Amino acid sequence: MSLAAVCHIGVHVFKESVRDRVLYNVVLFAALLMGSSFLIGQLTAGQDVKIIKDLGLAAISLFGLFIAIFIGIGLVSKEVEKRSIYALLSKPVRRHELIAGKFAGLALTLAINIGIMAAVYFAILAYYGATELENVRGAWEAPAADPRLLIAIFFMYLQLLIVTAIALFFSTFTSPLLAAAFSLGLWIAGHFSADLKAFDQVVDAPAASALGRMLYYALPNLSAFDVKSLVVHGQQVPAGLAAINTAAAGTYIGVLLIASALIFSRRDFK
Amino acid sequence: MNPSTRPERKSRTSLRARSLAIGALVLLAAGSVTLQAARDRHYSQTATEARLMYLQSPGVADRLALEYDALAADVYWIRAVLHYGGDRLKDPGAGRYELLAPLLDLTTSLDPLFQIAYRFGAIFLAEPPPGGPGRIDLAERLLLKGMAASPDRWQYPHDLGFIHYWQAQDHKTAAEWFRRASLLPNAPEWLGPLAAGMLARGGDRQASRQLLMRILEDAEHHWLRQSATRWLRQLDALDRMDQLDAMLARYRAQLGPPASWVDLIRAGWIPGVPVDPTGYPFELNATWSTTRLSPDSPLTPLPEELRR
Secondary structure, three states: OOHHHHHHHHHHHHHHHHHOOOOHHHHHHHHHHHHHHHHHOOOOOOOHHHHHHHHHHHHHHHHHHHHHHHHHOOOOHHHHHOOHHHHHHOOOOOHHHHHHHHHHHHHHHHHHHHHHHHHHHHHHHHHHHHHOOHHHHHOOOOOOOOOOHHHHHHHHHHHHHHHHHHHHHHHOOOOHHHHHHHHHHHHHHHHHHHHHHOHHHOOOOHHHHHHHHHHHHHOOOHHHHOOHHHHHOOOOOOHHHHHHHHHHHHHHHHHHHHHHHHHHHOOOOO | OOHHHHHHHHHHHHHHHHHHHHHHHHHHHHHHHHHHHHHHHHOOOOOOOOOOOOOOOHHHHHHHOOOOHHHHHHHHHHHHHHHHHHHHHOOOOOOOOOOHHHHHHHHHHHOOOOHHHHHHHHHHHHOOOOOOOOOHHHHHHHHHHHHHHOOOOOHHHHHHHHHHHHHOOOHHHHHHHHHHHHOOOOOOOOHHHHHHHHHHHOOOHHHHHHHHHHHHHHOOOHHHHHHHHHHHHHHHHHHHHHHHHHHHHHHHHHHOOOOOHHHHHHOOOOOOOOEOOOOOEOEEEOOOOEEEOOOOOOOOOOOHHHOO
C-alpha cells in the first residue's frame, strides 16, 4: 500500500468536507454552549458547571456522530453515483488505498472538528472557572477546565472512528440512505451490546444465549467508550481502560476497513 | 429604446422587485405576530398543567438515554428544581410536590454520582408542608440510594442524621447516623463529638444551634446555607416565644389575661407588637396567654420537639 496515495486521498477528503461547510458546526457548537451557559445558571441550583460540562461533551459527541455518519455514508457511494469513481480508478491508485485514504480523510476531519470544539469547550469552562467566586469553586467536585475531560473526548474520538469505519463499510455496497440507517442502527445496538452477553440470564435456550454471546463479540461495545459521567464528577479513568479501548478500537476499525476493501475490490463498475 | 439604458432599467426593476419582496416579508411577519396576539386575546387555549412524567421507570430512562444519560440526568434535575421551586412559590398549602421524589429518583438513576440531587432531594423531601411534602421516608430512601452508589461519602449519612434529628426529632437514630458519618474518609472532626453529645443530652436547643452553626459554616451550596439560616431563625423564634410566654405569665398573674398585644403595649410592658426574626408579628393566644407563630410566617411550622 502506498502511504503517499492514502495521504493524498485523505487530504482531498478533508478539503472536500471544508468546502461542504462541515466546520460550520463548530460555530453552532460555540453558540450553543455559550448561550446555554448563560441560561443554565438560572435554573440549576448551583449545578451550572456540571451541566455545561455534560452539555458540551454531549454536543461534541452528537456533532461528531452526525459528521461520521452523514459524511461517511457518502465517501464511496457518492463517487459511484457521480461516476467520478471511473476517473479515480483510472489513476495509479489501488482500491484498498482509496478505502484507507477515504477513512484517513474523515478521521482528519473529525480530529480537527473535535479539536476545535474541545478548545472552545475548555475556553468557556476556563472563563467560567476564572470568573466564579472562590467559595463556589471550592464546592465543585472537579475544577471547571479539568484535564480529565480530555480522556472522555479522546474516547469519543475513538468511538467516532469506529462509526466512521462502519459507515464507510456500508457505503461500499449499498445506497446512502440504507447505509445511514444501518450505521445508526449499529451505533444504537453498540450501546446495548453488553446486554447480549447476559442473554442467558433472561432466556433459557442455550442456542439463543450462544447467539447473543456471538453477537456481543461481533458488535462494537460502544458503551465502554463512554466515561463522560465519570470525568464530569472528577473520578479517575483507569489507565488500563484507555489502553484496552485504544487497542479494541484499532482492531475493530482494522476488521471493518479490510472487509470494506475486500467488498470494494470485487465491485464491478461497468 | 436606447440599448445602453437596458441594463440600468433591468437593475432598477430588480431593485424594485427586491424592495417589494422585503416589504411584503415585513408586512406578513407583522401580520402573523398581530394575528397570534389577537388569537391569544380572544380565543386563548386552556392552559393544561404539565404535571406528568412520560418516563416513570429509571431503568427505561437509562436505556433510552444511550450514552447521554448524564445529560438526561441534568434535564430531570432541572425539572426537579423547577417543580420544587414552582410549588414552593404557590400559595401556602397549594404546593403538592408529588413529582419531586420520582424526578429525583430518575435523576439519580441516570447519574448515580449526582451528589447534589441526593442531598437537595432529601432535605426538601423531608421538609414539612408548606415548604415540602414532609416525606421523611422518601428522603431516607434517596439518601440510602446515594450511600449505595458512593459508600465513602460522609455527607449522605450526615444528612440522614440531620433529617432524623431536625425533621423526625429522633435524636438517637440521628446520633447513630452522625457516628457512622464520622467514621468515613474526610469527615469533619466535629461529627464524632456531636454524635456523642447528642446521645448524652438528647435534642436540646443548644445542641441544635451548634449543629446548625456547623452546617452553615460548612455549607457548600447556597440553598443549604439558606435552609440552615432559616432553621437558625426558627430557633431564634422559639427563644423569643419563650421570653414572651414568661412575660405573659407574669402579666396574667399581675393584671389578668391580656386580650391582645395592645394591652401589654398600653401597660408599657412591650414597645410594640413583637415580631419573629423574619418580621412577621407573633400572634397572641388570648385563652392560654401564650405566643404562637403567624401561619403566614416563612418560619412555619416550627419543630415541635424543641418547643419546650
